[in-house]
Amino acid sequence: MASRGSKPPGPSLQGRGDRREGSTTPQIGPDHAGFESEAALWAERLRRLALGLLAALIAARAYWPSEPAPKEGAAAGLGWDLAVFLVAALALAPSFLTGRFAFRFAWTDAAVAALMFLTALSSRRAVDWRIGVNLAWEWAAMGVAYLLLRWLPRTRGESSVLALGMVVTAAAVAGYGIYQGAVEIPQLQAAFRRDPAAIERQIGAPGSPDPADAPRRQALENRVLQSNEVFGTFGLANSLAGLLVGPLVLILAMTLRNLARRPAAGDSRWPAVLAAAVPGMLLLVCLVLTKSRSAWLGLMVATAILAWGARRLLPRRLLLGLGAAGALVVAALIVGGLATGRLDLQVLTQSSLSMRYRLEYWRATWAMIGEGASTPGGALGAANFWRGVGPGNFGAHYVLYKLPQASEEIQDPHNLFLEVWATAGFWAFLALVAAVGTGLGFLLRSDDETEQAPADRPMWPLIASGLGLAMVLILGQMNLFMEDLLIRWLILVVFWVLSAALLLPLWRSASVPAFGLGAAAAAVTIDLLAAGGISYPAIAMNLWGSLALGLNLIDGRPSGRLRVVESRIPGGALAIAWAALVGSYLGATIPFWKSEAAVARAESALGRMPPDFDRAEAAYQIAEALDHYNVRPWLGHAYLQSLAWEARGAKAEDLRWKTIPTLLLKAASPPRSPDVWSLHSERAAITRDLLKRLGQRLSPREIIPLQASIVEATRTASRLYPTNASLHARLAEASAEISMFPDAAEEAREALRLDALTPHADKKLAPAVRLRLQENLPRWSEPPGGPSPKLP
Structure with a gap:
C-alpha cells in the first residue's frame, strides 16, 4: 500500500486539462506496459465520463422543483437518485482497471456521510412510510454526489470549472426568474382577475362556493394579486434565493481575486470583471426580486467575509471604492423596485413580523423534538429527540404542536439545524454541525493569498454541466409542449450560454479561491438558518458542492491532497456497499x-x-x-x-x-x-x-x-x-x-x-x-x- 501526494501517480489520474501538474510513471515490465497503458487510458475516460455526468446531474436538478410534492408521493427525484447511483458505479470502474483507488479525505467528509446515512435511516420512523422512503433516497443521493465531487476531480482546474458550472446554472435560472417577474406573473394575475375559479382549480385551491372556504379564497386572492416575488423553477421564492446566493458570492470572490492578481504587460484586469458583472447582475436582481430577507442577510455576511479576506490583497482605497459601488447598485435596485412596484416597503417594515413567524415555527418544532406524545392510531412523538420523525414527515407532526396564533401548516421548520434534528434526531444534528463547522473552518482559514496564477481550465466539465439542460427533459419528465415549458426551457438555454460566455474570461484570468467557496457556503448556511431547503437537492448541493470543491482546492493540506491506494480492495468494498445500496433502492422503489x-x-x-x-x-x-x-x-x-x-x-x-x-x-x-x-x-x-x-x-x-x-x-x-x-x-x-x-x-x-x-x-x-x-x-x-x- 502506498500513499502519494497531490500529484497523481500515472496517466489514469492525470487531468489533461492541467499540464502544470506532473505525473510520475511507475516502473513496469515490458510485458505489462501496453496492457497497463491501455487500462489507464480507459480508466481516465471512464473517470471523465463519470465526472461529466455528475456535473450534468447537479445542474439538471435546479431546472425543476426540488420541493417534494406529498400528494404525488414525493417521488419527483427518484430518477435523479438512481442516475447518481449509476454514476457512482461508473466512478468505481477505474479502480478495477488500474488497481489504484484515488480519494480525498477530511473530517468534513465523514460528517457529511454520517449525516446522509442517519437521515436516510430515519425513514423507518416515518408515519407516511412511502414518502419517508422516497425522500430517504434523496439524502442518500446527495451524500454520494458529495463524495464523488471530492474523489473524481484530479486537478484544481477541474474543481474550478465545476464551480463555474454551478454559477452558470444559477445565472440561467436567475435569467428565467427575471422573465417570470416581468411577463409570467402579470399574465397570471390578469388570468386570475378574468376567471378566479379556473386558476383555483389549476393550482389545486378550494373553488367551491362554501362560505367556510371564503377566508382561504381571500388569502389565495391576496397571494396571487398582491404578491409578486419570483420563484423561478421552484415552488417558493425562498428556495430560489437559496440557489442564487452562493453563486453570487462566488462571482464576488472571483472578482476580488482577479483584481488582486498582478497582470502581465499589456494585460488588463477590468474586461473580465466587467463581462462577469452581467451574470452577476442577473443573480443580484433576481435575488432582490425573491424578497428573501434571509438570503439578503447571507449575502451581506458573506460580502463582509470576502472584504475581510481581501484586506491584505487589495489597496484599501480600491476595496472601499468597490464597497461604495456595490452599495450604490443595491440602492438603485431597491429604488427601482419600489418605483415599479416590484418591491414594497413591507419587505423591510415587516421583517419583525416575519421573524415572529419563524419564532413560532421554532417553538413548536422544539416542542415536537423535546416532548413525546401518543396520538390516536399512530406513534407520533415517541423518541423524536433521538431518532426524529423521518424525511418528509415533519408536516404531519408539526400540526400537533403548532401554536394557535401561528400562520400556516409548514412542511419544514425554516431552520436547517432544527430540520435535521426533527427529521433524523440528535446524532444527525451533531453530524450536520460537524460537517458545516469543520467545512467552513477549513475553507475560511485557508491561506491562498500567494496563489495568483490560474491553473489551466479544462472546458469539458462546463460543457457537461450544460448538458443538464437536456438531461432535465428525461429526469424531470418535462414535456416541452405542455403549458409554457418550451419558453422556459429556451430562456434557460439562452441565459446559460450567455452567462457561460461572459464568466469564462474571469475564470481564465484568476484561480478560484477556496476562501471564496467557503464564503459562498457560509452565505447558503445563513440563508438556511431562517429558510427551508436543506433537504432539497438543488439548494443543498450548493452548500455541499461549495464545501467539497473548496476542500479540493486546499492543496497544501491533507483535506485537499489526492491519496492513492495501490489495491483493488477499497474499490471492491465500495462496490459491495454500492450493490447493497442499489439493491435496497430497487427493492423499495420498484413496487x-x-x-x-x-x-x-x-x-x-x-x-x-x-x-x-x-x-x-x-x-x-x-x-x-x-x-x-x-x-x-x-x-x-x-x-x-x-x-x-x-x-x-x-x-x-x-x-x-x-x-x-x-x-x-x-x-x-x-x-x-x-x-x-x-x-x-x-x-x-x-x-x-x-x-x-x-x-x-x-x-x-x-x-x-x-x-x-x-x-x-x-x-x-x-x-x-x-x-x-x-x-x-x-x-x-x-x-x-x-x-x-x-x-x-x-x-x-x-x-x-x-x-x-x-x-x-x-x-x-x-x-x-x-x-x-x-x-x-x-x-x-x-x-x-x-x-x-x-x-x-
Whole structure:
C-alpha cells in the first residue's frame, strides 16, 4: 500500500486539462506496459465520463422543483437518485482497471456521510412510510454526489470549472426568474382577475362556493394579486434565493481575486470583471426580486467575509471604492423596485413580523423534538429527540404542536439545524454541525493569498454541466409542449450560454479561491438558518458542492491532497456497499413505480369519453396490491367510485356509494398514513356530503353509522391538529347532530377560543359558522333534562 501526494501517480489520474501538474510513471515490465497503458487510458475516460455526468446531474436538478410534492408521493427525484447511483458505479470502474483507488479525505467528509446515512435511516420512523422512503433516497443521493465531487476531480482546474458550472446554472435560472417577474406573473394575475375559479382549480385551491372556504379564497386572492416575488423553477421564492446566493458570492470572490492578481504587460484586469458583472447582475436582481430577507442577510455576511479576506490583497482605497459601488447598485435596485412596484416597503417594515413567524415555527418544532406524545392510531412523538420523525414527515407532526396564533401548516421548520434534528434526531444534528463547522473552518482559514496564477481550465466539465439542460427533459419528465415549458426551457438555454460566455474570461484570468467557496457556503448556511431547503437537492448541493470543491482546492493540506491506494480492495468494498445500496433502492422503489404505473392507467381510463370505469377500477385494485404503502391508489379509487355513482344517477339503492367512505378509511389506516389529519378531515367531509344528499332516502339505521363516522373522523383530525378552529367547529356540530351535547359544547368553546387567538383570516371561522356556534352553545351547555331550577 502506498500513499502519494497531490500529484497523481500515472496517466489514469492525470487531468489533461492541467499540464502544470506532473505525473510520475511507475516502473513496469515490458510485458505489462501496453496492457497497463491501455487500462489507464480507459480508466481516465471512464473517470471523465463519470465526472461529466455528475456535473450534468447537479445542474439538471435546479431546472425543476426540488420541493417534494406529498400528494404525488414525493417521488419527483427518484430518477435523479438512481442516475447518481449509476454514476457512482461508473466512478468505481477505474479502480478495477488500474488497481489504484484515488480519494480525498477530511473530517468534513465523514460528517457529511454520517449525516446522509442517519437521515436516510430515519425513514423507518416515518408515519407516511412511502414518502419517508422516497425522500430517504434523496439524502442518500446527495451524500454520494458529495463524495464523488471530492474523489473524481484530479486537478484544481477541474474543481474550478465545476464551480463555474454551478454559477452558470444559477445565472440561467436567475435569467428565467427575471422573465417570470416581468411577463409570467402579470399574465397570471390578469388570468386570475378574468376567471378566479379556473386558476383555483389549476393550482389545486378550494373553488367551491362554501362560505367556510371564503377566508382561504381571500388569502389565495391576496397571494396571487398582491404578491409578486419570483420563484423561478421552484415552488417558493425562498428556495430560489437559496440557489442564487452562493453563486453570487462566488462571482464576488472571483472578482476580488482577479483584481488582486498582478497582470502581465499589456494585460488588463477590468474586461473580465466587467463581462462577469452581467451574470452577476442577473443573480443580484433576481435575488432582490425573491424578497428573501434571509438570503439578503447571507449575502451581506458573506460580502463582509470576502472584504475581510481581501484586506491584505487589495489597496484599501480600491476595496472601499468597490464597497461604495456595490452599495450604490443595491440602492438603485431597491429604488427601482419600489418605483415599479416590484418591491414594497413591507419587505423591510415587516421583517419583525416575519421573524415572529419563524419564532413560532421554532417553538413548536422544539416542542415536537423535546416532548413525546401518543396520538390516536399512530406513534407520533415517541423518541423524536433521538431518532426524529423521518424525511418528509415533519408536516404531519408539526400540526400537533403548532401554536394557535401561528400562520400556516409548514412542511419544514425554516431552520436547517432544527430540520435535521426533527427529521433524523440528535446524532444527525451533531453530524450536520460537524460537517458545516469543520467545512467552513477549513475553507475560511485557508491561506491562498500567494496563489495568483490560474491553473489551466479544462472546458469539458462546463460543457457537461450544460448538458443538464437536456438531461432535465428525461429526469424531470418535462414535456416541452405542455403549458409554457418550451419558453422556459429556451430562456434557460439562452441565459446559460450567455452567462457561460461572459464568466469564462474571469475564470481564465484568476484561480478560484477556496476562501471564496467557503464564503459562498457560509452565505447558503445563513440563508438556511431562517429558510427551508436543506433537504432539497438543488439548494443543498450548493452548500455541499461549495464545501467539497473548496476542500479540493486546499492543496497544501491533507483535506485537499489526492491519496492513492495501490489495491483493488477499497474499490471492491465500495462496490459491495454500492450493490447493497442499489439493491435496497430497487427493492423499495420498484413496487412504488409499478403502483404508480397502474394509477396512470386508471387515470387514463377515467380521462376517456366516456370514462371506462371498469378498466380504471381494475387498475386501481392492481395499484393497491402492488404497494401497500402508497396512499394514491386508495384515494383515486374512492374518487372513481364517486364518479361512477354520479354517472349512474346517484341513487341510494346503488350501494357503490358505501365503498367511498370505506376506501377513504383504508387510505388513512396503517400501513399508509394513519396520522395525517387532512385524510381524516377529507373522509369526514365526503361522508357529510353523502349524508346530505342521501339523508331523506336512508333509514335511521343507515344514517346513524354515517353520523358516527363523521364524528369519529373529525375527532381524529382535530386531535392530530388541535389548534385548528374549523375542525373543532365541525366536530361540535357533528356531535350535536347525534345528541352528544356536552362534547358539542366543549368543542364549540374550543373553536371560539382558537378563533379569537389567531390573527390570520384564513385560520378564522367563517362568520356564519361563528354565529351558529355562539347561538347554539347555551343550548348545548344545558344539563340533561333542561336548565337547573333557580334556587329561591
